[in-house]
Amino acid sequence: MSPSDFRKKREKAGGKKTPPLFFSFSRLTLYEECPQKYKFKYVDKIPEKPKPYFAFGHSIHSALEFLYKVKSPPFPSLREVLDFFEKDWNKISWIEKGYSTEEKHMQDFIEGKRMIEAYYKKHMGKFTVPFLLEYTTDVEVDGLKVRIVADKIDYTGEGKIIITDYKTGKDIKRSPEQLYMYQKICELDEALKEKVRNIYGEKVEKIRAEQMLFYHIPSLTEHKFERASSEEIRKFWSRVLNVSERIRQEKFEPNPGEFQCKFCDFRQYCPIFANEEYIPQERKVKSTELEEAAKKFLEISEKQKKIEEEVEILKSKLVKLFKKEQIQSFSVEGKEIKLVRRDKWVFDDREEIIKILKENNLYNRVSRPLMKEILNLINDSTLPNSIRRKISDKGKKTEIWNFEIE
Numbered sequence: 001m002s003p004s005d006f007r008k009k010r011e012k013a014g015g016k017k018t019p020p021l022f023f024s025f026s027r028l029t030l031y032e033e034c035p036q037k038y039k040f041k042y043v044d045k046i047p048e049k050p051k052p053y054f055a056f057g058h059s060i061h062s063a064l065e066f067l068y069k070v071k072s073p074p075f076p077s078l079r080e081v082l083d084f085f086e087k088d089w090n091k092i093s094w095i096e097k098g099y100s101t102e103e104k105h106m107q108d109f110i111e112g113k114r115m116i117e118a119y120y121k122k123h124m125g126k127f128t129v130p131f132l133l134e135y136t137t138d139v140e141v142d143g144l145k146v147r148i149v150a151d152k153i154d155y156t157g158e159g160k161i162i163i164t165d166y167k168t169g170k171d172i173k174r175s176p177e178q179l180y181m182y183q184k185i186c187e188l189d190e191a192l193k194e195k196v197r198n199i200y201g202e203k204v205e206k207i208r209a210e211q212m213l214f215y216h217i218p219s220l221t222e223h224k225f226e227r228a229s230s231e232e233i234r235k236f237w238s239r240v241l242n243v244s245e246r247i248r249q250e251k252f253e254p255n256p257g258e259f260q261c262k263f264c265d266f267r268q269y270c271p272i273f274a275n276e277e278y279i280p281q282e283r284k285v286k287s288t289e290l291e292e293a294a295k296k297f298l299e300i301s302e303k304q305k306k307i308e309e310e311v312e313i314l315k316s317k318l319v320k321l322f323k324k325e326q327i328q329s330f331s332v333e334g335k336e337i338k339l340v341r342r343d344k345w346v347f348d349d350r351e352e353i354i355k356i357l358k359e360n361n362l363y364n365r366v367s368r369p370l371m372k373e374i375l376n377l378i379n380d381s382t383l384p385n386s387i388r389r390k391i392s393d394k395g396k397k398t399e400i401w402n403f404e405i406e
């Protein structure tokens with residue numbers, strides 16, 4: 001459906017004014033990844049777990065905002081920017097940011113400082129005061145209220161702007177689609193014209209996004225995109241309208257996939273995994289009984305670990321003493337301790353062994369499927385499901401639960 005089709009459809013619906021649907025580029029990509037996930041996040045508003053990369057990106061963005069947020073030069077020194085970064089970084093704890101260990105938090109802090117220093121040194125002497133920083137605007141268009149947050153906008157006169165988006169993740173490759181959204185919305189944004197008038201005293205008829213760039217901070221790489229053509233914007237906008245129409249129609253079917261499901265915080269609610277016995281990693285549970293049992297378990301496990309270590313030390317001491325005394329057994333406190341030897345073999349070149357066995361017609365005497373290999377086959381997603389099921393149907397599964405202590 002094209003933008004004009006949507007317009008006609010809404011006009012035909014007439015009279016009743018439906019409130020605009022809140023929209024953004026991230027909502028678009030999330031819906032396209034999995035509509036069900038979109039529903040969990042934006043309709044049901046189920047909170048997701050904190051992600052360290054968001055906290056990391058936020059602190060880097062804040063430091064760059066601090067660097068450029070001056071009315072006129074001089075810009076803050078590198079020391080001042082790094083101090084700001086450190087202060088921002090320590091505002092919330094590593095646990096609240098979602099880090100698994102304090103060490104990883106510290107590694108990211110060091111990496112963040114490195115990135116800021118490298119960025120500062122590369123551009124030192126060429127900093128210019130931007131038009132806008134972290135510019136957030138909501139523009140109503142085609143029944144949507146579209147939000148964009150532009151990290152940096154520079155003004156080059158006569159209504160022309162350059163939009164910069166900072167990236168702090170690993171992925172260097174970028175597609176210009178996010179920038180299509182920025183171009184479309186900035187050019188419709190009345191507030192932006194007002195800001196040009198207030199800051200530069202220039203009354204402009206329209207805003208024109210001349211260039212958009214992604215700046216990948218970890219590699220100090222710029223990806224420039226020239227202004228998109230009307231055709232590119234039209235195609236992109238049709239995509240936006242198709243997705244928003246599906247959201248309005250409450251089409252939230254799950255779209256399972258290895259990547260998106262693996263990192264999905266909503267698995268325990270997802271119909272795709274409804275028949276799987278899914279256990280959330282961690283959930284805030286208030287139970288004194290559980291807490292006491294967990295503490296006791298930790299305490300005894302610690303003791304068990306120590307005892308096992310002591311047993312190992314005593315075992316090797318006893319072996320030495322048995323050998324020295326040249327005895328095979330020893331009786332103490334009515335019990336007999338026997339020294340038993342078991343040989344442990346390792347064959348590194350398995351292929352060579354198989355060759356020898358085959359050459360000597362001995363292979364049939366040893367080849368039998370090993371449990372570990374059968375399980376590998378059952379879990380091998382590259383094999384057809386029918387074969388995996390055929391194998392698993394022949395087995396019996398019993399659940400053995402254990403705990404690991406980290």
Ligand code: SF4
Pocket residue numbers: 034036037254255256257260261264265266267270271272
């Ligand atoms: S688990 Fe997979 S299918 Fe279910 S909501 Fe998440 S991404 Fe979508």
